[in-house]
Amino acid sequence: MSDDILVDIQNLHFNYDGRPVLQGINMKIPRGKVVAIMGGSGCGKTTLLRCIGGQLRPTAGSVRLEQNLVSEMSHAELYGLRRKMGMLFQFGALFTDMTVLDNVAFPLREHTDLSDEMIRDLVLMKLEAVGLRGAHALMPGELSGGMARRVALARAVALDPMLVMYDEPFAGLDPIALGVIGQLIRKLNDALGATSIMVTHDVHESLMIVDYIYFVSQGTIVAEGTPDEIRASKDPFVHQFVNAEVDGPVHFDYPAPPVVHDFLGRGLHV
Amino acid sequence: MSESFSPIRKLGHAVVDRIWRMGFAARFFVAVLRYSGPSFRRLPLTLREIYFSGVLSLLIITVSGLFVGLVLGLQGYETLQRYGSTEALGVLVALSLTRELGPVVAALLFASRAGSSITAEIGLMKTTEQLKAMDIMAVNPIARVVAPRFWGGVISMPLLAALFSAMGVLGGWLIGVVFIGVDDGAFWSQMQSGVDFRYDIWNGVIKSFIFGIAVSVIAVFEGYDSVPTAEGVSRAITRTVVTSALAILALDFVLTSFMFRGTS
Numbered sequence: 001m002s003d004d005i006l007v008d009i010q011n012l013h014f015n016y017d018g019r020p021v022l023q024g025i026n027m028k029i030p031r032g033k034v035v036a037i038m039g040g041s042g043c044g045k046t047t048l049l050r051c052i053g054g055q056l057r058p059t060a061g062s063v064r065l066e067q068n069l070v071s072e073m074s075h076a077e078l079y080g081l082r083r084k085m086g087m088l089f090q091f092g093a094l095f096t097d098m099t100v101l102d103n104v105a106f107p108l109r110e111h112t113d114l115s116d117e118m119i120r121d122l123v124l125m126k127l128e129a130v131g132l133r134g135a136h137a138l139m140p141g142e143l144s145g146g147m148a149r150r151v152a153l154a155r156a157v158a159l160d161p162m163l164v165m166y167d168e169p170f171a172g173l174d175p176i177a178l179g180v181i182g183q184l185i186r187k188l189n190d191a192l193g194a195t196s197i198m199v200t201h202d203v204h205e206s207l208m209i210v211d212y213i214y215f216v217s218q219g220t221i222v223a224e225g226t227p228d229e230i231r232a233s234k235d236p237f238v239h240q241f242v243n244a245e246v247d248g249p250v251h252f253d254y255p256a257p258p259v260v261h262d263f264l265g266r267g268l269h270v
Numbered sequence: 271m272s273e274s275f276s277p278i279r280k281l282g283h284a285v286v287d288r289i290w291r292m293g294f295a296a297r298f299f300v301a302v303l304r305y306s307g308p309s310f311r312r313l314p315l316t317l318r319e320i321y322f323s324g325v326l327s328l329l330i331i332t333v334s335g336l337f338v339g340l341v342l343g344l345q346g347y348e349t350l351q352r353y354g355s356t357e358a359l360g361v362l363v364a365l366s367l368t369r370e371l372g373p374v375v376a377a378l379l380f381a382s383r384a385g386s387s388i389t390a391e392i393g394l395m396k397t398t399e400q401l402k403a404m405d406i407m408a409v410n411p412i413a414r415v416v417a418p419r420f421w422g423g424v425i426s427m428p429l430l431a432a433l434f435s436a437m438g439v440l441g442g443w444l445i446g447v448v449f450i451g452v453d454d455g456a457f458w459s460q461m462q463s464g465v466d467f468r469y470d471i472w473n474g475v476i477k478s479f480i481f482g483i484a485v486s487v488i489a490v491f492e493g494y495d496s497v498p499t500a501e502g503v504s505r506a507i508t509r510t511v512v513t514s515a516l517a518i519l520a521l522d523f524v525l526t527s528f529m530f531r532g533t534s
Contacts, residue, residue, distance in 0.1 A: 055405070055406065082406060086407075089399050090399075091399070093398060094400075095395075095403075096395075096400070107409075110407070110408075
């Protein structure tokens with residue numbers, strides 16, 4: 001594994017209750033890049049992210065992070081590795097009983113011996129980076145969705161991690177907040193020299209900020225490429241996804257028996 | 271054939287599921303004890319929970335204790351009057367409270383007031399992914415969230431039970447001495463001579479400590495194991511109150527049978 005590769009995923013399989021969610025994923029994520037993992041809802045994107053973070057153990061295959069085999073690490077080793085990771089959850093997952101400042105200070109207080117004054121200064125710098133220094137005294141309940149996401153972003157990068165993972169960072173945001181979060185992800189990644197993995201289904205915002213994109217469908221990678229390659233792609237899956245078309249290889253309807261079976265046959269129960 | 275065995279299969283599944291959950295709860299309890307270090311090394315974490323579980327329960331405990339004492343005073347006086355021994359009202363009130371009513375009623379109130387709140391808080395933290403966020407930040411949620419709440423409850427419970435008993439004695443004194451006219455000296459002296467520190471007060475403290483462990487572990491476990499939905503958290507809170515009440519009453523019988531057999 002080259003030193004340039006931070007995350008190396010080989011033939012990753014994951015089953016949930018016997019149902020295959022990931023089926024042979026191969027992926028290499030270079031250092032310093034912002035990589036997007038895209039796909040429809042329920043295709044296994046978040047499961048993939050959790051396997052990278054060591055929250056889920058793969059059924060087969062391997063996830064290597066900085067040469068370390070994540071799936072075989074002990075609890076203590078995993079916690080050691082996670083100190084070098086940050087994660088932005090879909091709805092922020094801010095601690096509701098703490099102020100914005102305390103939320104961002106949380107990882108610093110838990111993992112460093114810095115003085116309160118030093119932590120306060122560091123937190124205000126992180127909050128300044130996401131444009132919320134003035135909101136440090138607010139409680140999470142007083143923030144809008146976009147502000148909460150930015151606070152969570154500041155918390156995710158509080159320890160200057162080498163890897164930042166984003167789980168649907170754009171979900172439920174208005175266009176302005178969405179653009180702001182997108183730019184912040186790119187700028188913070190470059191400023192910190194970190195590597196970012198972003199699970200999303202927001203194609204247009206992602207194409208503007210990421211270096212590489214993987215498309216996942218039914219637990220496998222069906223397409224990949226740089227934003228320019230994706231835009232130019234003739235692949236039916238990519239074409240359907242990028243252009244938000246109803247018809248294509250991805251079915252909108254959940255699998256069901258024929259209509260006749262439910263409305264006229266014995267499948268009808270009233 | 272499988273259809274005809276369906277109820278048996280469901281029953282078997284429910285029994286196995288319940289046993290599995292009890293095993294999981296036992297392992298969870300061991301994990302809480304194992305990761306209790308930070309609760310004592312970082313005392314403010316536990317002090318905060320003592321405030322939420324203990325201090326904020328003071329009102330319900332003091333008021334309930336007073337009313338229980340008032341009722342005990344009235345009922346006790348009426349019964350003792352039949353035998354001409356109303357001076358024994360003090361000892362009757364004190365023994366009833368220190369041996370039984372103090373630890374048991376305080377624990378039932380604690381389960382309703384603090385236990386349900388602990389379950390709701392941990393359950394909602396799970397629902398809003400706060401526990402997962404901690405875990406991904408390499409902070410063990412059992413050490414950081416669960417253990418301080420558990421110890422906060424364990425430490426608060428005997429103190430609340432003692433306060434409940436003290437308020438009950440005050441209520442009994444108010445009714446017996448102030449309103450009915452039982453001799454003040456007889457009330458206190460009979461109580462002093464009739465209440466044994468080892469058998470009555472200390473055993474009551476042990477009971478309340480064990481009830482504190484039971485209620486606290488049930489509350490934190492139900493919150494941690496709740497289904498992360500609104501309905502799931504609501505069910506977990508209900509289970510905390512019901513299971514705690516049953517555990518307190520069952521433990522009370524077991525402890526009483528060991529502690530007081532042949533001593534009175």
